[in-house]
Amino acid sequence: MKTTFASFALLLTTLLLYTRPAAAHHSFTMFDNSKTVVITGVIKEFQWTNPHTWTWIDVTNDQGVTETWGIEGMSPNFLGRRGWTKDSLKPGDKVSITIFPLKNGEKGGTFLRCKLADGRELVMFENPKVIQ
Amino acid sequence: MRNQIVLGLVFLAAIAQLAVAADTHGLPGSDWPSIAKLPDLNGVWEVTFGGVIGGPPQQVVLTPKYAAMLKAFQEAPAQDTPMANCVPPGMPGIMLQPYPIEILFTPGMVTIIAEAFSQVRHVYTDGRKHPDDPDLTFDGHSIGHWEGDTLVVDTVGFTPDTPLGMNMGTRHSSKMHIVERYHLKDPNKLELTMTIDDPEALAQPWTRTAVFGRHRDWTIAEYVCQQNNRNYMDSKGKAGIDLHH
Numbered sequence: 001m002k003t004t005f006a007s008f009a010l011l012l013t014t015l016l017l018y019t020r021p022a023a024a025h026h027s028f029t030m031f032d033n034s035k036t037v038v039i040t041g042v043i044k045e046f047q048w049t050n051p052h053t054w055t056w057i058d059v060t061n062d063q064g065v066t067e068t069w070g071i072e073g074m075s076p077n078f079l080g081r082r083g084w085t086k087d088s089l090k091p092g093d094k095v096s097i098t099i100f101p102l103k104n105g106e107k108g109g110t111f112l113r114c115k116l117a118d119g120r121e122l123v124m125f126e127n128p129k130v131i132q
Numbered sequence: 133m134r135n136q137i138v139l140g141l142v143f144l145a146a147i148a149q150l151a152v153a154a155d156t157h158g159l160p161g162s163d164w165p166s167i168a169k170l171p172d173l174n175g176v177w178e179v180t181f182g183g184v185i186g187g188p189p190q191q192v193v194l195t196p197k198y199a200a201m202l203k204a205f206q207e208a209p210a211q212d213t214p215m216a217n218c219v220p221p222g223m224p225g226i227m228l229q230p231y232p233i234e235i236l237f238t239p240g241m242v243t244i245i246a247e248a249f250s251q252v253r254h255v256y257t258d259g260r261k262h263p264d265d266p267d268l269t270f271d272g273h274s275i276g277h278w279e280g281d282t283l284v285v286d287t288v289g290f291t292p293d294t295p296l297g298m299n300m301g302t303r304h305s306s307k308m309h310i311v312e313r314y315h316l317k318d319p320n321k322l323e324l325t326m327t328i329d330d331p332e333a334l335a336q337p338w339t340r341t342a343v344f345g346r347h348r349d350w351t352i353a354e355y356v357c358q359q360n361n362r363n364y365m366d367s368k369g370k371a372g373i374d375l376h377h
Contacts, residue, residue, distance in 0.1 A: 025363065026213075027213070049359045051360075052362070108373060
């Protein structure tokens with residue numbers, strides 16, 4: 001039985017090799033992909049860097065305290081070939097970002113998509129299932 | 133007399149021809165005119181994910197020793213791989229990243245640039261052999277030759293520090309041997325068939341196939357993983373993320 005499970009796990013791992021192109025640099029196990037969270041706030045900084053873009057967003061919580069969230073995104077190499085630029089998000093932009101949150105409860109997550117005040121929508125993956 | 137001179141010249145020409153044939157410089161890809169006659173693999177390509185051919189990928193069949201290593205790993209799995217610390221995956225993983233590669237032909241050599249982790253593979257097509265006792269490296273020592281329209285790349289000399297699969301449980305030994313066959317299915321589709329054997333780790337060869345799509349309007353971009361890497365895996369296999377801004 002254990003062997004069967006191990007074989008199955010191995011097959012699954014092998015399949016994941018082919019179905020998880022997003023997992024180039026690190027595992028996504030730290031993110032909770034069973035739920036999405038929408039965070040609304042103001043862009044503090046958009047880092048157009050490798051191996052990941054980082055979006056820092058100031059969010060005012062229920063108590064009126066502003067907290068900075070860090071949202072990890074795909075690299076400039078990946079996104080630059082899919083319509084994004086280093087100016088896609090600018091400090092001061094009012095945005096709602098949909099993320100898979102960190103499992104450990106820290107103020108961070110992985111970037112799925114973003115709505116801007118002018119109605120534009122930025123999508124990180126054409127098919128978000130690649131990281132699910 | 134004239135006939136003798138002609139015969140002599142023909143003889144000399146034949147000898148010269150033989151000399152060229154015996155010389156490694158006569159191999160396909162050894163000079164620019166010869167490169168121009170080869171299938172056009174030059175340029176930027178990216179793996180087309182989801183384009184698995186021939187059904188689901190073949191399962192890895194490990195030797196008992198390496199299966200036991202995998203089992204031990206699964207009982208206390210590391211949460212990530214050294215890639216989280218910006219350590220490149222080595223072969224075969226480096227060829228199947230969600231980032232493009234660039235293939236360049238120069239006389240006697242095919243260069244494969246992998247954008248992910250800024251890796252470079254040199255495939256010598258000048259007829260040289262592998263070193264008898266190669267240094268063990270992430271991407272190994274590669275030599276190539278042409279079989280018709282197919283570029284066959286033979287690689288040995290791998291450090292066992294790198295994984296065979298996506299996690300650190302499925303390993304290979306320093307005796308891993310990879311044969312890659314690069315063939316154009318059409319001018320814009322490059323098929324790569326990779327056959328991996330390893331007398332210590334694999335009970336049978338593992339064959340993987342991938343299709344690369346051509347991107348004529350792309351260029352390879354910089355990928356300095358250490359620039360802003362906030363992921364890590366510690367020595368105990370625990371993964372983390374640095375949210376300090």
